[in-house]
């Protein structure tokens with residue numbers, strides 16, 4: 001058991017070291033896009049499945065509530081939280097549509113959609129990014145592996161250099177926190 005614990009810590013360290021080396025510029029670009037979207041009076045819409053649904057909610061909460069500084073509340077919506085919408089749209093139109101139906105209903109031109117998928121291939125995430133493009137929204141992906149099908153529909157795809165889903169998720173929430181820190185710095 002001790003060996004498992006050590007191995008998990010070490011594999012996290014390995015991924016974080018690779019991520020620091022390779023991803024700082026893209027993370028800066030994504031942060032600037034979030035700041036610009038909010039400064040323009042647009043909103044951030046976030047979605048993901050499983051652990052990534054929790055990440056979407058976590059990041060939306062930092063923006064609507066607060067991260068560290070006492071700035072005003074910022075417009076962000078996690079599309080993963082309304083069980084009546086998720087079950088009715090899933091039941092009537094299919095699970096692949098649960099996010100893009102909400103974007104169709106809520107998004108305006110210039111809003112930013114953040115799709116979180118470690119594989120980059122979850123159909124509901126690919127669909128929502130594709131629709132976002134069609135509606136003149138900005139699109140950012142948080143992914144891993146090689147970015148998957150999402151690559152095609154993202155203005156910026158933050159691809160964690162790993163094939164290990166939990167390790168990728170650990171980098172995603174760090175990306176979320178880094179972006180929130182930059183939002184605090186720029187909008188406080």
Ligand SMILES: O=C(CO)[C@@H](O)[C@H](O)[C@H](O)[C@H](O)COP(=O)(O)O
Nearest residue numbers: 049050051052117118119122165166
């Ligand atoms: O949290 C985890 C694994 O760490 C799982 O709940 C994971 O998020 C789910 O299997 C997702 O359905 C994976 O989808 P994706 O990241 O490939 O889009």
Ligand SMILES: [Zn+2]
Nearest residue numbers: 050051166169
């Ligand atoms: Zn997980």
